[in-house]
Amino acid sequence: KVGSLSLLNLKLPKEINAAKPQRFTADVELSVLPGQETIASDAVLHFHFYDPQSRTTTKLPPVKLTPEQLQTGKFRLDIPLTCDFLRAGDLQLRIFADRLALAEPPEGFAFNRTGNFWETTVKVTSQRHPELADCQIVDLDKVPKFKINGKLYPVNRFVTATHTQLVTEEHLQIAEKMAFPEQHILDFHTGGNWTRRADGTCDFTAIDTFITSYLSRHPDTYLTLHWVLDTSGAKGPHREWILAHPSEWAMDSKGNTNVGTFLDVNTVCTMASEPWQDVLADSTVQFVRHISESPYADHIIGLMPSCGLSTEWLYWGSQAKAFMDYSEPYQNAFRKWLEEKYTSLDKLNAAWQKQFSDWKEAGVPSEEERKDVKYFDHLLPEKHQALIDLGEFHSHLVAKVIRKFCSAVKKTSNNRMLAGVYYGYITYVTGPYQAPFSGHHDIRQLLDKPEIDFLMSPNRYDDRGEGGAAGFMTTAATLRKHGILWVNEADNRLLHAWDRNGKVYGLRDSRAVLEREFASCFATGTALAWLDFGEGWLPNDSRLVQAFRKCLAVGRQLATDNAPVHDEANAIAVVADEKGITRTSYNQHLFLNLVGIYPHLLRTGVQVKWYLLDDLDKLGDHKCIIFTPTCTKFTPEQEQIIKEKLANSNRTLVFLYSTGTYDDNGFQPQQAGKLAGLEVDYVEGRAKSVLRRVQGDDELLQGLPDYYSFGFAEPTDLLMFPQVKGDDVKALFTINESETPGFVRRRFDNWTAIYTSAPGLPTPVLRNLARANGLHIYNEAIGDTSYAAKDFLAI
Structure with a gap:
């Protein structure tokens, strides 16, 4: 003083x-x-x-x-x-x-x-008694926007605080630095700011404090809220209820109810617990009613029910390599799901090769059974159908709970508030343990559902530094086709960040990363949410704020033009199957190659769109379609779509490694080239696939050195060898220093098929593939990351 x-x-x-x-x-x-x-x-x-x-x-x-x-x-x-x-x-x-x-x-x-x-x-x-804001997402085929009470706003926003923090005056001051006239949307986490009392009522005092305090200073702002329900932390809003209900606790294969999380070990409720679900849904209803009766009701446009590890709906223990979930509620829910799928014990016994006399004898396979796999990558239906069923049910359960909580938001708000969650990490969380245990592989259940308006994830942690590509963790084009907005949370560690995970150290690189994340979202018709973990990494540096505002200005101009963003005829379509991931073992490495192909795609200088296999009928005008190794099983209906709708119009269809290796008779690796009209041999053995170009000229070999080769770091279970039979078949790469073909093209009258024994393709080959199919290449420079859309290019 x-x-x-x-x-x-x-x-x-x-x-x-x-x-x-x-x-x-x-x-x-x-x-x-x-x-x-x-x-x-x-x-x-x-x-x-x-x-x-x-x-x-x-x-x-x-x-x-x-x-x-x-x-x-x-x-x-x-x-x-x-x-x-x-x-x-x-x-x-x-x-x-x-x-x-x-x-x-x-x-x-x-x-x-x-x-x-x-x-x-x-x-x-004379307290204000406004109605809830009426918010919708519009123009998903152009530049997406929020339509709030009839007026249009940009979808990009800034996020402050984290799932465990109490929102403080410091967070409000950080947010204020991002409160310029062109930034109307802000996002707060509610994690440490409310509790559920023993009598079942909820205390939202702290939430009211930071909302009214912020809106009193910036009354033109609309808020979306991370509605944190259960974080596995020691101070979650339902902690007292959880500790009072041990019968609902999650349990690992060793009988432990202290489950590993990102940072610690804690007691959590199994997501299969119906009492737990009901309590969390009731808290959600209470909160929406509380908002609707508040003086700030017309300023809250959406809630994100958040749960699981880091509130991202990653199932408990998946980061700790724990085999989950052996709790009684989970076992019962799994049995109920099995009854609905198989309808009779005879059918279950035939599939599982068991002799159960009662449904109660079925259950989650033991840890030993889950580890007893022939291959590191693939599960064999004739031996591992129980594991395949468990993987499918596990994601089904997580998606079902998500729908329940989002439905509580939509119904209680009379569909005026938006609802969405972190979910669908199928192009990044694909490695050992995390892929089969995460519970993120049932996006299909959330599509075309009125309770889901948007899905979200952090940008990919791989390749997110300076000069990197980053990108999304999901099949964003599929979501757009179903009227769901994808939100890319850019939590990049800029020069002031203490965390070194993907950190950039200079001002110029930090500005470039900010601009890159904006560009990647605009070019794909998605939304951007900047997160600084409540640390002020971005807002506390006016130079970075200036870069942020530049991005907003570009976005406003493009949104005003309202031009179509998506040019499918000039974009590579990439297809992934979430169910394919459930057919892999706990220790699979195959789909780490899926992570590997992503940065190569973003360096082709061509637009790229990712789809789910279930959406083959929505691929539009794409001329080049790549089926990733996750597409291990095509249904008869999908095969028909490929043959009748896609294998024509001079398109090229590319099948990578394990595509089509499953059918109703089990694991059939020799069928990998079936839809390409090719025969494929294979040998078992844990090895890496390295392909070397053949000598001679070809449009797919253009610009490649004579001894050019490529491969991926992670080994696979099988070596696949496509056969060259007929004048219309040509080998362009051989495998592992041999003369055996590893990359084969077959030309038909009005389409072209390619099969490769490698689980991915590098940038030069992808670019030649795009050029051969007449796609517009916006940037020829090797190594550049490019984002393109109609009327927009960022390098």
């Missing part, structure tokens, strides 16, 4: 109409405290409204004193009073000061020495 503050002639209205703007004035007198030379230049006044009934504090914008005011020492202060978000009743107005000692209180105020503030009671009348 370097100065003393007195407020004289404070003219405060006895009653405040919350529905109208208010102002009051005061004569200020400042004096220097003994032993000090000047009053501090950072002296600030704070005005808070405290509601003793709800224990909610609304913090008005701080009043920073100007140099002229500090110099004169006596002046009249005009103070705007933002009351829109106050509840009616008797409230306490509290006045605080930074770097100033409070002198005798103004007339009508008392001095609270415990909290070191002046306070008085004021009556707030």
Whole structure:
């Protein structure tokens, strides 16, 4: 404290109409405290409204004193009073000061020495009772937008705080630095800010505090909220309920109910627990009703029910390599699902090769059974159907619970609020343990459902540094086709971040990464959410804020043009099958190659769109379609679509490694080239596939050195050898320093088929493939990451 503050002639209205703007004035007198030379230049006044009934504090914008005011020492202060978000009743107005000692209180105020503030009671009348904001997502085929009460807004937003943090004044100040006129949407986490009491009611006091405080300062802002339900942390909002219900706890294969998470080991409820689901759904209903009755109801546009590891719906223990879930509720739910699938014990016994006499004998296979696999990668239906069923059920359960919580949001808000979750990480969380245990492989259940408006993930942690490609963890084009917005959370560690995971260290690189993430979202018709974990990595550096605002300006211009973004005729279509991942073992490495192909695709200089296999009928005008190794089984209907709708119009269809290796008779590796019209031999053995180009000229070999070769770091279970039979078949690459073909093309009258024994393709081959199919190549430079759409190019 370097100065003393007195407020004289404070003219405060006895009653405040919350529905109208208010102002009051005061004569200020400042004096220097003994032993000090000047009053501090950072002296600030704070005005808070405290509601003793709800224990909610609304913090008005701080009043920073100007140099002229500090110099004169006596002046009249005009103070705007933002009351829109106050509840009616008797409230306490509290006045605080930074770097100033409070002198005798103004007339009508008392001095609270415990909290070191002046306070008085004021009556707030005519509380606002607005309707919930009506929000929809529109223009998914162009530049997606929020339509809020009939008006259009950009979908990009800034996110602050994390799933475990209590939102503090520091977080509000961080968010304020991103509160410019063109940034209307903000996102807060609610993790440490509410609790469910023993009597079943919920305390949302802290949430009310930060929402009303922020909106009082920035009333033009709309908020989406990460609605944190269960985080596996020690202080989750339902922690007391969880500890009181041990029968609902999740359990690993060794009988442990302390399950590993990202950072610790904790007791959690199995997601199969119906009592747990009901309690969390009830809390969600309470919160939506609380919002709808609040003065800020017209400023909340969406909720994200958040649960699982890091609130991303990753199943408990999946990061800790735990074999889950052996709890009784999970076992019962699995048995019920098996009854619905097989309808009779005879059919189950035939599939599992068991002799169960009662459904109760079926259950989650033991850890030993789950490890007893012939291959590291593939499960054999004739031996491992129980494991395949478990993998399918596991993701089915997670998606079913997601639908329940999102449905609570939509129904309680009468479909006015948006609902979505973190889910669908099928192009990144694909490695050992995480892929089969994550529960993220039932996107299909969430499509075409009225309760799901958007899905979300962090950008890919692989290749996200300077010069990198990053990208998305899901099949974003499929979501767009089904009317669901994909939100890319850019939590990039910029130069001020303490975390070194993908960190960039310079200002120029940090700006470039910000621009890259915006470009990747715009070019794919998705949304961008910047997250700094509440640390201020971006907002606290005005130079990065400037780069952020530049991106917003470009986005606004393109959104105003409202031009179509998607040019499918000039984009490579990449197809993945989430069910294919459930047919792999706990320790599979095959789909790490799926992670590997992603940065190669984004360096081709061509547009790229990712789809689910179930959406073959939605591939539109794509001329080049790549089937990834996850597409291990084609249904008869899918085979028909490929033969009748896709294998024509001079398209090229590319089949990678294990495509089509399953049918109703089990694992059939020799069928890998079936849809390409090729015969394929194979040998068993854990080995890497390295392909070397043949000599001679060909459009797919253009620009490749004579001894060019490529391969992927992760070995596979089988070596596949496509056969060259007929004049219309040509080998372009051989495998592992031999003369045996490993990459074969077959030309038909009106389409071309390619089969490769490698699980991916490198950038030069992909670019030649695009060029051969007449796709527009926006950037020929080797190594550049490019993002392109109609009327837009970023390099």
